[in-house]
Structure formats: structure tokens, C-alpha cells
Amino acid sequence: MQSRTTETHAVPVKRATLAEVAEALGVGKPTVSRALNDYPDISEETKRRVREMANKLGYVGSSRARQLQKGAADTIGLLVTAASEGLQSAYQSEFTGALAAALDGHGLDLLLHAVQDPAAEIDTYNRLWQQGKVDGFVLMRTRIRDERINFLMERGVPFVTQGRSDLANHHSWIDIDSEEAFAQGIEFLARQGHRCIAMISGDSDIFSTSLREHGYRAGLESAGLPYDPTLIVPGDFSAACGRLGLKQLVDSASGVTAILCANDATAMGAISQAHELGLSVPEQLSVMGYDGVRMAEMFSPPLTTLSHSAAESGERIASMIVGLVGGDAPANHQILLPAQIIERRSTGPTAKE
Amino acid sequence: MQSRTTETHAVPVKRATLAEVAEALGVGKPTVSRALNDYPDISEETKRRVREMANKLGYVGSSRARQLQKGAADTIGLLVTAASEGLQSAYQSEFTGALAAALDGHGLDLLLHAVQDPAAEIDTYNRLWQQGKVDGFVLMRTRIRDERINFLMERGVPFVTQGRSDLANHHSWIDIDSEEAFAQGIEFLARQGHRCIAMISGDSDIFSTSLREHGYRAGLESAGLPYDPTLIVPGDFSAACGRLGLKQLVDSASGVTAILCANDATAMGAISQAHELGLSVPEQLSVMGYDGVRMAEMFSPPLTTLSHSAAESGERIASMIVGLVGGDAPANHQILLPAQIIERRSTGPTAKE
DNA sequence: CTGTTAGCGCTTTCAC
DNA sequence: GTGAAAGCGCTAACAG
Numbered sequence: 001m002q003s004r005t006t007e008t009h010a011v012p013v014k015r016a017t018l019a020e021v022a023e024a025l026g027v028g029k030p031t032v033s034r035a036l037n038d039y040p041d042i043s044e045e046t047k048r049r050v051r052e053m054a055n056k057l058g059y060v061g062s063s064r065a066r067q068l069q070k071g072a073a074d075t076i077g078l079l080v081t082a083a084s085e086g087l088q089s090a091y092q093s094e095f096t097g098a099l100a101a102a103l104d105g106h107g108l109d110l111l112l113h114a115v116q117d118p119a120a121e122i123d124t125y126n127r128l129w130q131q132g133k134v135d136g137f138v139l140m141r142t143r144i145r146d147e148r149i150n151f152l153m154e155r156g157v158p159f160v161t162q163g164r165s166d167l168a169n170h171h172s173w174i175d176i177d178s179e180e181a182f183a184q185g186i187e188f189l190a191r192q193g194h195r196c197i198a199m200i201s202g203d204s205d206i207f208s209t210s211l212r213e214h215g216y217r218a219g220l221e222s223a224g225l226p227y228d229p230t231l232i233v234p235g236d237f238s239a240a241c242g243r244l245g246l247k248q249l250v251d252s253a254s255g256v257t258a259i260l261c262a263n264d265a266t267a268m269g270a271i272s273q274a275h276e277l278g279l280s281v282p283e284q285l286s287v288m289g290y291d292g293v294r295m296a297e298m299f300s301p302p303l304t305t306l307s308h309s310a311a312e313s314g315e316r317i318a319s320m321i322v323g324l325v326g327g328d329a330p331a332n333h334q335i336l337l338p339a340q341i342i343e344r345r346s347t348g349p350t351a352k353e
Numbered sequence: 354m355q356s357r358t359t360e361t362h363a364v365p366v367k368r369a370t371l372a373e374v375a376e377a378l379g380v381g382k383p384t385v386s387r388a389l390n391d392y393p394d395i396s397e398e399t400k401r402r403v404r405e406m407a408n409k410l411g412y413v414g415s416s417r418a419r420q421l422q423k424g425a426a427d428t429i430g431l432l433v434t435a436a437s438e439g440l441q442s443a444y445q446s447e448f449t450g451a452l453a454a455a456l457d458g459h460g461l462d463l464l465l466h467a468v469q470d471p472a473a474e475i476d477t478y479n480r481l482w483q484q485g486k487v488d489g490f491v492l493m494r495t496r497i498r499d500e501r502i503n504f505l506m507e508r509g510v511p512f513v514t515q516g517r518s519d520l521a522n523h524h525s526w527i528d529i530d531s532e533e534a535f536a537q538g539i540e541f542l543a544r545q546g547h548r549c550i551a552m553i554s555g556d557s558d559i560f561s562t563s564l565r566e567h568g569y570r571a572g573l574e575s576a577g578l579p580y581d582p583t584l585i586v587p588g589d590f591s592a593a594c595g596r597l598g599l600k601q602l603v604d605s606a607s608g609v610t611a612i613l614c615a616n617d618a619t620a621m622g623a624i625s626q627a628h629e630l631g632l633s634v635p636e637q638l639s640v641m642g643y644d645g646v647r648m649a650e651m652f653s654p655p656l657t658t659l660s661h662s663a664a665e666s667g668e669r670i671a672s673m674i675v676g677l678v679g680g681d682a683p684a685n686h687q688i689l690l691p692a693q694i695i696e697r698r699s700t701g702p703t704a705k706e
Numbered sequence: 707c708t709g710t711t712a713g714c715g716c717t718t719t720c721a722c
Numbered sequence: 723g724t725g726a727a728a729g730c731g732c733t734a735a736c737a738g
Contacts, residue, residue: 060479
């Protein structure tokens with residue numbers, strides 16, 4: 001710890017105001033306002049002069065005043081949970097970055113809030129909205145009977161979810177067709193000769209979890225493989241549950257030769273545990289992930305995964321929320337995107353024993 | 354892609370205003386305002402009644418109006434670069450989450466902005482500040498001759514950096530003593546018998562990079578090992594550079610048996626490449642990281658790393674920025690935190706050949 | 707202790 | 723095409 005004193009404390013520079021620009025030009029405030037906002041009823045000549053002066057004075061309009069008048073904050077809120085662990089998963093953080101970038105393209109800023117106490121979650125949505133700090137929300141990881149969705153829908157707050165929900169017909173969402181993806185993942189594994197394929201699943205309260213499990217089952221069926229519910233081990237999208245899940249699967253001596261995980265983090269955890277138990281991947285065990293986070297490529301071995309683009313999701317969501325805030329009907333913005341399998345080296349035919 | 358029409362379009366609920374609460378109570382607006390803000394010159398009885406009514410009407414003050422009047426946004430800005438790749442590293446995203454959580458504890462929100470075009474970076478700081486959307490900034494990854502710092506200091510904008518800078522005496526910062534940490538890392542490796550230890554470094558324009566390199570050198574010295582500058586291979590904190598760096602080191606047949614990487618991502622990349630080249634870690638090669646991201650524990654093998662707490666950094670920075678916005682002198686807020694080595698399984702004595 | 711009067715900086719009628 | 727007046731919802735002065 002260090003501490004010193006200095007006099008280099010710069011003097012805050014006063015911000016130029018609209019009135020000052022108007023004064024300097026000898027015109028009225030409305031003229032400046034409309035010129036800067038490019039209204040059609042201002043002469044080109046005037047616009048030019050105004051812009052010049054604004055520039056010269058380093059004028060940047062106060063969004064506070066503008067917000068108060070216009071009623072818009074030009075900001076979208078994103079709440080993440082389990083704050084103490086940072087932005088939960090790698091995918092979430094990639095998505096967050098992509099979303100921020102995409103929103104910027106629409107002139108919107110992103111307000112990121114870490115929810116500490118789950119009980120205060122709804123309150124926070126309420127506060128942010130009531131305070132007028134945000135014009136709408138993006139929700140991640142939709143849950144089964146997600147109270148956030150009910151709450152926001154009830155008050156007509158614009159929002160789009162990343163992931164469908166029970167009420168999917170009535171709100172805007174974007175989602176990856178994980179059901180289809182998981183089915184394809186299983187078929188892929190089956191084509192490599194695997195006959196006993198397990199799944200380490202996600203939190204049971206997350207909406208997409210059941211979709212992924214359905215996909216798993218559908219894949220098994222279309223590959224002509226039997227479905228054994230005990231081969232679905234519960235998890236929570238963490239690497240830790242991948243470790244646990246794998247151990248459990250191995251201990252139960254179920255004869256599993258391949259595992260499809262709910263996401264990449266879980267897959268990495270599973271692989272790490274496999275190594276620890278002396279199982280080599282993919283020679284003795286194939287492991288496949290989901291999401292296609294960047295780290296997956298660098299893992300040992302590089303992870304085969306069902307990939308989808310965080311950047312595209314971010315872009316799409318940004319456009320959707322812009323539309324919603326602009327008054328579009330929520331149900332007109334619903335998009336299902338495909339995932340695609342990226343084969344790397346964590347999967348392969350099982351070595352003959 | 355799907356699209357439907359529905360009539361479940363809820364009617365936006367009008368927000369209650371201060372005036373309405375005052376009216377309902379038959380008192381003046383200032384009374385309500387002061388009661389809600391817990392001013393001492395309002396009777397307890399009145400406060401109680403006001404709070405009750407505010408609650409009943411679901412009143413939440415408009416932060417827009419408040420901001421305009423008070424001149425504060427109760428929001429701190431954080432700009433991240435290379436947006437398209439999401440929040441750059443795992444550490445950055447952990448830190449961001451921790452910061453958001455900590456700020457919340459002080460009643461501040463976090464505005465996250467993804468900088469797309471590096472040339473527009475300063476403009477964005479300027480805009481956010483001038484617009485009054487934020488009361489201050491947190492800067493990550495300070496650079497050598499960091500123009501952001503000059504810019505913000507010149508106009509007296511409150512900010513704290515995560516990482517020191519050339520101007521460290523004159524602004525607020527928090528930093529990890531990475532120099533010391535790297536020195537200890539080297540000594541640790543030396544104690545395990547390594548005589549030829551390389552380093553895969555970070556971007557040369559990042560301020561802490563040279564600190565880490567100094568630490569590397571200092572560690573070598575105190576371990577009585579020769580310093581060979583060619584054993585420092587340049588990188589950029591990515592996993593990709595870890596792969597490249599490792600390959601280069603191996604190709605050069607320099608006899609390296611251990612590598613200290615600028616961060617965990619680079620270490621993971623290096624290990625992944627090592628496996629690809631058929632080198633086993635740690636039997637044939639030890640690799641150590643820096644940061645102690647959560648993923649490090651799940652890697653194969655689990656990563657030995659110089660760890661520090663993103664949560665603590667977040668907490669500290671939040672307190673610091675609160676102080677600064679409150680008028681504290683920047684130089685009174687400078688904190689150097691230690692890192693500590695966490696031994697896992699990516700390091701060990703080199704196997705005899 | 708509480709109410710009245712102003713005004714933060716902008717945008718929006720509505721005259722000219 | 724442009725300017726004057728009003729007001730978004732709040733809080734800081736000042737009276738009372």
C-alpha cells in the first residue's frame with residue numbers, strides 16, 4: 001500500500017451547454033438543438049455554422065437533460081447473477097462483450113448489474129426501469145417459470161431474452177436450436193461407433209436444459225440407440241459439475257464411451273477429471289461440449305463442440321431491442337439460430353479393447 | 354426464424370412521480386423529497402407517512418431528473434477493447450463481474466462499453482463524460498504512455514486504473530505486485546531444479562509487461578541463474594500466443610524445461626501446444642500461469658499459477674472510485690496487492706532423461 | 707419543521 | 723426558417 005500527496009490535481013473543465021453555443025452564434029437554443037439533430041426545417045447553411053461552433057466549443061449534449069425531456073435513457077440493462085464468480089461462464093462473457101459492441105452500433109450503452117442477492121433480483125429490474133436508467137433489458141439464461149419475464153411483461157417493459165421460455169409466444173427472444181444441436185451431436189457420436197453415450201446436463205431450472213435433454217433423447221432414437229435416463233447426470237453448467245459427473249459415470253461402470261455435456265465448461269471439467277482418473281480422451285472416452293467458446297480450441301485436447309456465434313446473437317439481440325424500444329410488438333421478434341458441430345480432438349472412435 | 358402476432362402486449366404502467374406522492378399526502382414536493390432522502394430537518398412522523406405513501410404508490414424516483422439536478426449519474430464507466438472477442442480474457446471478465454458487484458454495494462451502476470475502433474476510444478471516454486452518463490471511469494490494462502490517462506487527468510475526470518502507469522504518482526490505481534510475483538515464480542521453479550526457464554510475455558505496450566519481465570529477471574538472479582533475453586518470447590496475453598511461443602521455444606532447442614507465462618490464458622495455450630508436440634506436462638516441461646482464473650483449476654493438468662483475487666481488486670476499486678467522485682485527491686488512493694503462488698499440477702521437477 | 711419559488715439543460719409546441 | 727415560452731421531475735435556496 002502506498003500513499004502520496006500531489007498538486008497535479010487538474011481543475012474540472014466546465015462542459016459547454018446548448019445555451020452557450022446558441023449565444024456564441026447569436027441564435028436561439030431551439031435552432032441549435034434542431035440543427036444538431038439534423039431536423040429538416042433548418043437551412044443547410046445554418047446547420048453547418050452550428051456544427052462548426054459546437055465543435056469549436058467542444059460541445060457534447062448532456063444526456064441527462066435529454067433523457068429527462070425525451071424520456072429515453074439510450075441504455076439497455078443486463079443483469080448477471082452469482083456476481084461473486086464474475087460473469088458466470090466463458091460464453092456469457094463472450095456474449096456480453098458482443099452485445100455491448102452491437103448495442104454501440106445502435107447508439108445504445110449497456111448497463112451491467114451484478115445481482116448479489118437473488119431475492120433482490122426483481123427489485124433491481126424494477127428500480128432500474130422506474131428510475132429511468134434503462135429503456136429495456138436483455139435477459140440471459142431464461143428459467144422455467146421465469147418470474148422476471150412475468151414481471152417485465154406485466155408492466156410492458158421492453159426486453160428480449162436469450163433463450164426461450166414458457167411464455168415464448170408472448171415476448172421477444174433469440175435462441176439457439178440446442179435441441180436439434182444435441183440430437184446431431186449424439187448422431188455424430190453414434191456414427192463414430194459409440195453405443196453408450198451419456199449426458200452431463202445443466203441446471204434443471206434453466207429452460208434450455210430440458211430442450212437439450214430432449215435433443216439428447218431424440219438423437220439416441222434416430223441413431224437406433226436405447227434411451228437410459230440414468231445416463232443423464234445432473235449438472236449446473238460449471239466445470240466442477242463436469243468433474244463430478246464424469247466421476248459418477250465412471251464409478252457406475254455403465255460402459256459409457258462418450259459424453260455430451262451441457263456446455264463447454266462442463267466438458268472441460270469432465271475431461272480434466274478423466275485425465276485425473278487415467279482415462280485418455282478421446283481414445284478411451286469421447287467428450288463433446290456446447291457453445292464453442294474460444295477457449296475450447298486451446299484445451300487439451302481441443303474440444304469438439306456444438307458451436308454458435310456469440311457475436312451473431314449479440315447483433316440480433318441489439319436490433320431486436322432497438323425495435324422493441326421503438327414500439328414493435330414483442331412477438332414479431334423471435335429468432336431461432338442453428339448451432340454447428342466443430343470437430344476437434346476430444347472425440348473419436350473408441351479404441352478397441 | 355419465427356414470427357407471430359399476439360395481443361398480450363401489456364400496457365406500459367405510468368411511473369408515479371414525486372409530485373403525485375406529495376399531492377396524495379397533501380404536502381409539498383420538497384417535503385417528500387427530503388423525507389425520502391432522510392434529511393434531518395423532517396419529523397420522524399412525516400418521514401414515516403411519506404415512505405408509506407411512496408411505497409403504496411410504488412414510487413421510485415426518476416434518476417434522470419435527479420441526475421440533471423444533482424449533476425451526478427451514480428454510474429461508473431468501464432471500456433473494454435477488442436469487443437468482437439468479447440471481454441478479452443477470463444480474468445477480465447471475472448474482474449468485471451466483481452467490479453459490478455462491488456459498485457452495487459456503493460449504490461453505483463456499471464456502464465460497460467465495448468470499444469470497436471481504437472481510434473474512437475478517447476472520443477468515447479469524452480462523450481460518456483460530457484454527456485454526464487458516468488461520474489468516473491475504471492481503466493483496465495494500462496498502457497505505456499497511456500493517452501487515456503493523460504486525457505482524463507487533464508480534465509479532472511475521476512478514474513482509477515487497474516495497473517500502474519508512467520504517471521502512477523499522479524492518479525489512483527490498484528495493482529498487483531506482478532514484479533515480485535514473477536520473481537517468486539521463477540524462484541519456485543528454480544527450487545524444483547529447473548535451470549533453463551523461459552517466459553512467454555505480454556503485449557509490449559501494456560505497462561505491466563515490463564514489470565513482469567523485470568520480475569522474471571530478478572527471480573533468475575536471486576536463484577543464481579543466468580539471464581538470457583532470447584528466452585523471453587513476446588506474446589499478447591492470448592492462448593494463441595502461448596501456442597506459438599511454446600513452439601518457438603521448442604524449435605529453438607534451447608533446453609528450456611520450464612516456462613512462466615504472462616497470464617493463465619497464455620499458459621493454457623502453451624500447454625495445449627506442448628501436448629500436441631508430444632511433450633508431457635509437467636514431466637518434460639513445467640508451465641506456470643498468472644492471475645489464477647477459475648478455469649485454471651479445471652485445466653489439464655490443473656495449472657500452477659500466481660493468483661490474486663479479482664473480487665478483492667473489484668472491492669478496492671469500487672471504494673476508491675467512490676472516494677474520488679466524492680472529491681478525494683487521486684494520489685491518496687494507490688494500492689499494491691500481492692499475488693500468491695498456487696501449486697497445482699502443471700509444474701514439477703523435470704524428469705531425468 | 708414545512709411550503710414556495712427557481713432552475714438543472716434540453717426539446718417541443720407554437721407563433722412569427 | 724427561426725425564436726420565445728413552457729416543462730420533463732427533481733432538489734437547493736430561501737422564507738415562513
